Amino acid sequence: MIGKVISSSTEEVVFRVLDSVDVEDVHVGSLVVIESQLTYLARVTSLELRNLGDVDLADKVAAMSAGADVYDDIQSVLGDQFYYVCRSRVAGIIDGRLRGAKSIPKVLSPVRLADANDLSFLRARGTDTVEIGRVRTLDLPIDLDRKALITHHCGVFGKTGSGKSNTVKVLLSTLLDMHTPALVFDVHGEYCRRDCLGASRDVVVMGMGSGEDMTLSLPLEEIKPRDLKLVSFLNETQSEAVEAIRARKHTRWIRYLRDTDTKTIHQDFDNQLFEPTIDALKRKVRNLLSQPYVGGDFNAPKAIYDTLRKRRTVVIDFGDYEHNDYAIRLITTIVSRYLLDRYKTAHKKGTAVPETLIVLEEAHKLLSTDIARLTIFETIVREGRKFGVGLMVVDQMPRKIHEEVISQLNTVIIMLLTNVKDREHLVASSENDLTAFKDEMARLDVGETIVTGISVPLPLSGFVPAFTGITPRPRDGFDDFAFNE
Structure with missing residues (x-):
């Protein structure tokens, strides 16, 4: 046993660390078992020092003891005035498995560090699992x-x-x-x-x-207008124009912009696409096609899928x-x-x-x-x-x-x-x-x-x-x- 519950709620369980326990053996993240009517598994979230009586006692003792060996041992001078508490969050109730907790442990319930037996439910999850590492302080x-x-x-x-x-x-x-x-x-x-x-x-x-x-x-057929927007800034007019071209030319929209002169595109779309807009799209497509991984006969996405x-x-x-x-x-x-x-x-x-x-x-x-x-x-x-x-x-x-x-x-x-x-x-x-x-x-x-x-x-x-x-x-x-x- 490492402590006893002194405060309990659905949000947090606080336990006092026994004076016989070295508080440095308890860490943030440690799993603990609280033995009440039910067996609770909890996780330590923080640790703190407290004292009885005067809230400023630690400050006063520190000031009094500065340079005076007689006060070095605080406990021998003042008795058991100082103690440690751990705040923890309940993870669940251990009952052959871990199930959700809808109750809280009783005050003064004993608390101990969890061991491998307490976490046996971790080993009962079947074989379709991926091991990423080991639980801290436990060989699990x-x-x-x-x-x-x-x-x-x-x-x-x-x-x-x-x-x-x-x-x-x-x-x-x-x-x-x-x-x-x-x-x-x-x-x-x-x-x-x-x-x-x-x-x-x-x-x-x-x-x-x-x-x-x-x-x-990357095959040209797999490139869509939104991909051009992803790598090149397109204003609203350019976005509407490239979508219109894609809607009519389908997967050949890039080749069409590459191979067709501006005036022809302007005429093909009944003069609805402005020539400066078409020129801007042609520049962006030229830049796209200049990338060594764009175009070519090998269909990499299909090879990846296969x-x-x-x-x-x-x-x-x-x-x-x-x-x-x-x-x-x-x-x-x-x-x-x-x-x-x-x-x-x-x-x-x-x-x-x-x-x-x-x-x-x-x-x-x-x-x-x-x-x-x-x-x-x-x-x-x-x-x-x-x-x-x-x-x-x-x-x-x-x-x-x-x-x-x-x-x-x-x-x-x-x-x-x-x-x-x-x-x-x-x-x-x-x-x-x-x-x-x-x-x-x-x-x-x-x-x-x-x-x-x-x-x-x-x-x-x-x-x-x-x-x-x-x-x-x-x-x-x-x-x-x-x-x-």
């Missing part, structure tokens, strides 16, 4: 429900150097072992390397260079384009939209497709309030679950991500976040109640995490082990990836 795995993790979307947030990328690597390597496909937009080239996911034969690396398994190419259907993972390596927002926005949007559309079609036809996770690094570049509505990702977080497409949002600055997107992330994996605006934005936007974790987010060490949401039965504090690589498998030839149109 943190297992995430695989289907909920993927189809109900998730977020991994942490400042640079917090262990965020390592966590994603651990998750993806486990999903690989479970033959769960993922599409990874690898902005910084962290996942495509041969000492990472690229070592596996079940991973296809696609990029804009010559060192990848495939060279990425690869994912084979339960393999695709990593798109942005290489030298890691700081090119134009490329990042265009490629991620077009590929992801194609994938969602094909999964929708498969669903309507009753064709089986594996649940697939889209991993979006540097997510704030695509999910800010002004950009998110132009991309496909806002649609994916709203509709993807119905078709087996999930989104993993990975970012170091959650404050820059549209709150409606964060609200759809039903599993949140939090690493160290020192910026108070990041923490406040997560707390305010998340569907999960993160209020009790706001301060703890700033105290996490490298590799430590708070996992909360639909994928776990209760919020868990733990640590993620270092990614040690995957067992390399032969990668000679890619006949398996020769796809027919």
Whole structure:
């Protein structure tokens, strides 16, 4: 036993730490068991020092004892005037499983640290789980429900150097072992390397260079006017004009703007489109077509879809384009939209497709309030679950991500976040109640995490082990990836 309940409510349970217990052995995030008529599982949210009598007693003792050894031992002079309390939140009632608590523990109920036996319900969740790490202070795995993790979307947030990328690597390597496909937009080239996911034969690396398994190419037919708006500013007149051209020329709208002179376009549309507007659109299309990954005979989105259907993972390596927002926005949007559309079609036809996770690094570049509505990702977080497409949002600055997107992330994996605006934005936007974790987010060490949401039965504090690589498998030839149109 480490303490006794001295205050109890549906919001918070406060217990006094026994004088015989070293308060430094109890931490924020520690799981405790409260033995009342029912057995309650609670999570420590804060610790504090209190004293009996005069509220300023500690200040007075400190002043009196300055420089005087006789007062160094406060307890021997004043008796047991000082003590410690822990504030905690009840996670539920342990009854063979963890169920919601609709009552509160009685005053003076004994409190002890939880052990592995108390959390045995964590091990009784079936085999379709993904291990992300271990519970802090307990030798128990943190297992995430695989289907909920993927189809109900998730977020991994942490400042640079917090262990965020390592966590994603651990998750993806486990999903690989479970033959769960993922599409990874690898902005910084962290996942495509041969000492990472690229070592596996079940991973296809696609990029804009010559060192990848495939060279990425976006067919003109898959580019829509809204994609042009995403990468180039279009005023209202230009937006209306390009939509009119697309409505008449369908998938050949880009070729039409490229190959047809301004006067002919002006006449084709009964002089309704102004020539300066047409010239502006032609310039923007020329810029689009000048990108080396636009056009070409190879249909990369289709190859990606076919690869994912084979339960393999695709990593798109942005290489030298890691700081090119134009490329990042265009490629991620077009590929992801194609994938969602094909999964929708498969669903309507009753064709089986594996649940697939889209991993979006540097997510704030695509999910800010002004950009998110132009991309496909806002649609994916709203509709993807119905078709087996999930989104993993990975970012170091959650404050820059549209709150409606964060609200759809039903599993949140939090690493160290020192910026108070990041923490406040997560707390305010998340569907999960993160209020009790706001301060703890700033105290996490490298590799430590708070996992909360639909994928776990209760919020868990733990640590993620270092990614040690995957067992390399032969990668000679890619006949398996020769796809027919």
